[in-house]
Amino acid sequence: MYCIETIDLTHKFSAAETALNLVNLRVAEGSIYGFLGPNGAGKTTTLKLILGLLKKQSGEIRIFGKPFETNRVETLRRIGSMIESPSLYSHLTAVENLKILQKVYGCPKGRIGEVLELAGLARTGSKRAGQFSLGMKQRLSIAMALLHSPSLLILDEPTNGLDPNGILEIRELLQNLSENHGTTILISSHLLSEIEKLVTHIGIINRGVILFQGTLAELVNKRRQNSFIVFETNDDARALQIINDFGLNARIESGRVAIPVIEKKQIARINQKLVKSKIEIYQIGKIENDLEKIFFDVISE
Amino acid sequence: MTFINSFQSEWLKKKRSLASWLVLAGAFFTPLIILIAKIKNHAALAALYVSDDFWLKAWNQSWESMEIFLLPVGIILATGLIAQIEYKNNTWKQLHTTPQAFTTIFLAKFLVIMIMLAEVFVLFNLGIYLSAVIPSMIFGDVPYPSAPIPFANFWNANVNFFVDCLPVVALQYLLSLQFKNFLVPVGAGFAIWFVGIGLLSWEYSYIFPYLHGTIDFLMSSGQFGSRKIPPVNIELLAVIYFAAFSLASWFLYVTKKEKG
Numbered sequence: 001m002y003c004i005e006t007i008d009l010t011h012k013f014s015a016a017e018t019a020l021n022l023v024n025l026r027v028a029e030g031s032i033y034g035f036l037g038p039n040g041a042g043k044t045t046t047l048k049l050i051l052g053l054l055k056k057q058s059g060e061i062r063i064f065g066k067p068f069e070t071n072r073v074e075t076l077r078r079i080g081s082m083i084e085s086p087s088l089y090s091h092l093t094a095v096e097n098l099k100i101l102q103k104v105y106g107c108p109k110g111r112i113g114e115v116l117e118l119a120g121l122a123r124t125g126s127k128r129a130g131q132f133s134l135g136m137k138q139r140l141s142i143a144m145a146l147l148h149s150p151s152l153l154i155l156d157e158p159t160n161g162l163d164p165n166g167i168l169e170i171r172e173l174l175q176n177l178s179e180n181h182g183t184t185i186l187i188s189s190h191l192l193s194e195i196e197k198l199v200t201h202i203g204i205i206n207r208g209v210i211l212f213q214g215t216l217a218e219l220v221n222k223r224r225q226n227s228f229i230v231f232e233t234n235d236d237a238r239a240l241q242i243i244n245d246f247g248l249n250a251r252i253e254s255g256r257v258a259i260p261v262i263e264k265k266q267i268a269r270i271n272q273k274l275v276k277s278k279i280e281i282y283q284i285g286k287i288e289n290d291l292e293k294i295f296f297d298v299i300s301e
Numbered sequence: 302m303t304f305i306n307s308f309q310s311e312w313l314k315k316k317r318s319l320a321s322w323l324v325l326a327g328a329f330f331t332p333l334i335i336l337i338a339k340i341k342n343h344a345a346l347a348a349l350y351v352s353d354d355f356w357l358k359a360w361n362q363s364w365e366s367m368e369i370f371l372l373p374v375g376i377i378l379a380t381g382l383i384a385q386i387e388y389k390n391n392t393w394k395q396l397h398t399t400p401q402a403f404t405t406i407f408l409a410k411f412l413v414i415m416i417m418l419a420e421v422f423v424l425f426n427l428g429i430y431l432s433a434v435i436p437s438m439i440f441g442d443v444p445y446p447s448a449p450i451p452f453a454n455f456w457n458a459n460v461n462f463f464v465d466c467l468p469v470v471a472l473q474y475l476l477s478l479q480f481k482n483f484l485v486p487v488g489a490g491f492a493i494w495f496v497g498i499g500l501l502s503w504e505y506s507y508i509f510p511y512l513h514g515t516i517d518f519l520m521s522s523g524q525f526g527s528r529k530i531p532p533v534n535i536e537l538l539a540v541i542y543f544a545a546f547s548l549a550s551w552f553l554y555v556t557k558k559e560k561g
Contacts, residue, residue, distance in 0.1 A: 051398045053561040077400035083561070087395035089386065091317045103310040104399045144395070 001065050003029045003152055003184040004050060009059035011045055011208075019045045020208040023059070027186050027201070032178050034199035035188040036295060042208040043188040044084060047156050050186075051081055063152070077105070080145035081154040086137040087144075090130030094121050094140050097129055098147055105148035112147070118173065119143035134161035142170065146177075153177065153185045159194055171198050192295040204295060222294055229267060230256040231274070232283040239279050243270055261286065307401050307409040315413060320382035327375035328421045331366050332428030335359075339436045346436055346443045355446045356433070360455060361522045363429045368462060368518035373511060375421065376469045377490035380414055384477035384486070394561025403555040407478075411547070414470060422459055458521060464536045464543075465517050468510035471546035478554050507531035510542045 004027035011020040020042050027033040037043050048054040050061055052072055061068040063075045088097055098112045116122045119139040124132070129140060138161050145153060153174075159167045175198060177183040189195045192202075202219050204212040212219065230253075233239045239257045243250040246266070250259045267284065274281055315321045339346060349355060387393045396406060430450075437443045472493075476486035497511040506512050513535050519525040 048394075048561070051394075053394055053397055053559070055558040073400045073402055076398055079398070081398045083394050083398070085391060087390065087392040089314055089390050089392060092314070096313060096316065100310045100313050101399065103306045103313065104401060106306060 001029055002026050002062070003064060004186060005062040006046070006050070007060040007062070009046070009049060009061065011049060011054065011057050018208055020049070023205070023208070023210055025203060025210065026213065027184060029184055030178070030182050031201045032174065032185045032187065032199045033201045033203060034195040035186060035203050035205065036190070036192055037205040038190050041206045043205060044156055046205070047083060047154055047186070047188060051079070051083065051154065052076075053083065078150055079152045079154060080148065080150035082141045082145045082158055083156045086141035088129040088137055088140055091128060093126055093128055094124045097140065098144060101144055101147050107148045111149070115143040115146050118146065120169070135163060135166050138162055139166070142173070149181070151183060153183055155185070155187045157188055157190070159189070167194065174198060219294065226294060226297065227261050227286065227288045228258045229261060230258050230285050230287055231281060232256050233274065234280040234282070238277065239274055242273055242277055242279070246270060258287070303401065304405055304409065307405050308412055311409040311413045314386050315383065315417070318382065318386055320379045320386070320417065323375060323379045323382065324417050324420050325424065327371055328424030329428045330371060331363050332425070332432035335363060336432040336435055339432065340439065343436055343440045343443060346440070350437060350444050350446050353448050355448045356450050359429060359433045363425070363432070364462070364518055365522070367425060368514045372466060372514060373469060373494050376418065376466060377473055377487055377494065379417060380470060380473035381477045381483055381486045381490070383410060383414055384474070385483050388481045388483070397560040404551065407551050407554050411474060414474060418463070418466060418470060422463055426455070426459065461517055461536055462514055465514035465539050468513065468539050468542035468546055471543045471550060472510065475546055475550035475553065478550060502528065504529050507533065507535055507538065510539070513539045
């Protein structure tokens with residue numbers, strides 16, 4: 001069962017501006033789903049629709065297997081969220097901010113101390129949230145999202161404003177929640193490098209359209225598919241002809257002949273044939289696309 | 302249980318907020334001014350404190366500025382500030398992702414405003430009493446007021462004045478929930494109130510929702526002059542306006558397309 005499933009979700013802010021177009025997001029239960037896309041791609045709009053912060057126009061949203069619209073309160077009871085910038089009452093302390101939510105969720109008072117400890121804010125005392133650094137605000141927001149021990153956590157760019165150490169702490173915290181508590185996590189980011197070590201699944205969105213969705217392994221496999229061998233020669237046209245005789249789909253790219261990744265022995269055979277054909281070979285290399293490059297390739301397709 | 306929890310949660314938010322300070326300032330401002338004036342002119346107080354209508358005079362003197370000026374201004378500001386707690390802190394989105402029906406959130410906030418208004422009334426009445434008795438505690442020649450406090454009259458007047466305020470509260474709440482910019486509900490509130498003051502001498506001024514308190518006070522204190530007495534029950538009219546504005550406010554709030 002999918003924890004979150006959107007079916008043909010479409011949203012327009014105006015007749016001319018389609019923010020989301022037939023988005024079919026599928027977040028498996030227990031997964032850590034990285035929702036990637038550049039700024040303005042439609043990530044926050046999708047998350048706001050999932051949480052009911054935007055009125056749905058077209059399509060369907062199912063959370064925990066049930067339509068969200070008709071089960072809003074019951075569904076939200078099991079969700080913790082943080083959308084965009086931290087939402088805190090700046091005139092109140094960290095404890096007071098959590099107390100507001102503790103009343104609403106009806107969770108034990110002891111949870112306040114637990115999540116403050118978890119977020120590293122246990123010693124903030126009477127300091128008001130408005131006086132916190134951005135990192136502290138971000139951590140308090142995450143503590144607020146975790147207060148009622150939700151089974152689904154939706155975090156929109158949660159590492160914004162955090163230093164590298166803070167990012168690492170958040171990553172460990174989320175990993176712990178996923179592994180030890182089975183929490184499903186949907187986390188959005190515009191940087192793949194920031195979440196690639198954390199997520200099990202990835203969805204890439206750009207201009208309101210989902211361009212890739214699958215497991216991290218599938219994306220890594222896509223990386224392999226996007227790797228190729230290049231031959232730098234003095235006569236690319238003839239080299240292309242010779243290489244294609246091996247039944248390979250060679251192409252000239254940036255002044256080099258590129259072919260899909262093949263076995264080393266076959267590279268040697270091609271090399272011998274090119275040498276015999278009196279073609280000068282200056283370099284043979286392997287080009288590997290990293291995940292970030294694939295991400296940019298996907299969104300620029 | 303859910304509503305009580307929601308209300309408690311909303312109540313916590315006003316701690317140390319400007320709105321909660323406004324309640325104290327609004328309630329004690331006039332009594333404090335009156336007290337200072339009495340202390341300054343204490344020589345003339347002895348005769349006043351033995352008069353039979355001492356409490357009525359003290360009441361009218363205190364309510365005059367409160368009902369005509371401070372209460373409308375206070376309601377416009379405090380109602381706006383309660384909604385601003387969410388706008389200023391960017392917390393509407395957090396609030397709207399909690400497991401509460403939108404109607405529950407709407408009513409919990411509304412109740413907080415109502416209770417704050419009731420607080421103003423209670424503290425203001427206390428202020429009237431204190432501004433009356435403190436001079437007799439300070440100055441030996443000023444006796445404790447000999448006239449009995451007309452509790453029943455004051456209670457009825459309090460209830461009427463409270464009901465008169467309700468349309469202002471409901472319309473200001475509607476405006477405050479709809480506009481992110483604090484100046485819009487406050488500016489609109491002041492504009493409506495100013496128009497109302499300008500219309501006060503008009504024969505049909507009682508149909509103007511922001512004037513019910515003023516008209517009620519002027520009538521009850523015998524300062525309505527030659528103006529025509531409204532042909533309808535002002536409190537009933539206020540309740541009708543209150544119901545209409547509240548319903549419209551609720552409808553606009555729950556059907557808002559973007560909630561954070």
